[in-house]
Amino acid sequence: MDPQDHERFRDFVDARWSALLRLANLLTGGDLHEAEDLVQIALLKALGRWRHIEDPEGYVRKVMYRHQISRWRLRRPHREPTFATPPERSGLADGTSDADLRIAVGQALARLTPRQRTVLVLRYFEDLSETEVAGVLGCSVGTVRSTTHRSLARLRGLAPELGDPARNASTALSTKALKGART
Incomplete structure (x- = not known):
């Protein structure tokens, strides 16, 4: 060189x-x-x-x-780690700072499996389309869609405080919250 x-x-x-x-x-x-x-x-x-x-x-x-x-x-071939239930967080639902939101999203992402986390990071952090994610991961678009759906559902279950009570359960976790983990 x-x-x-x-x-x-x-x-x-x-x-x-x-x-x-x-x-x-x-x-x-x-x-x-x-x-x-x-x-x-x-x-x-x-x-x-x-x-x-x-x-x-x-x-x-x-x-x-x-x-x-x-x-x-x-x-x-691994077992997913189990975690104790996190303590109640009173701040997120009341509209606290973006920093608290980023911390909560980061902690929730850390509790997902590596595959789920990778798909969500590529889709929402990197703003890749489903087709692009499928190309990067070497799988089908349907696999990306189903993994994204399951990952978001699991993320909502792990961190219900991130959800917006005004929305229905299928859209409770906003893309904005995931993108907020970016900074």
Whole structure:
């Protein structure tokens, strides 16, 4: 790698590290150590092909998605962790700050299975269409739809405080709440 490429790579990492780490944090369910590992693995793979990459951020994100998918596929025959019921949270239904909402959404996402979390992050955080998510995950659009439906239902069950009482049960968890986890 020549010094010019090395400098471009270093500038890219400096500029995009925090955004990539936020995405990895969502993909790993809030495990900061796994998120850092995920970003570093993706950056190492990008470094090896740096001269041939036209869209560095897109390449790194795709590597992160695929690596995380590989992780949950390897862990597929597992039992889901059980958690104690969270204490009542009085603030969310009363319209408290966006920070509380982001924290609640992040905690609820962390309690989903890796596959469910990945589908929701790709659909609502990354704003990918069902077809694009299916392409990234290597599955059918129907699988993405059913996984999204089941994931949202489970998320509503895990964190009912995120729901809007004015809406019916099928749309209680708003896309805005999921997108709020982005920042």
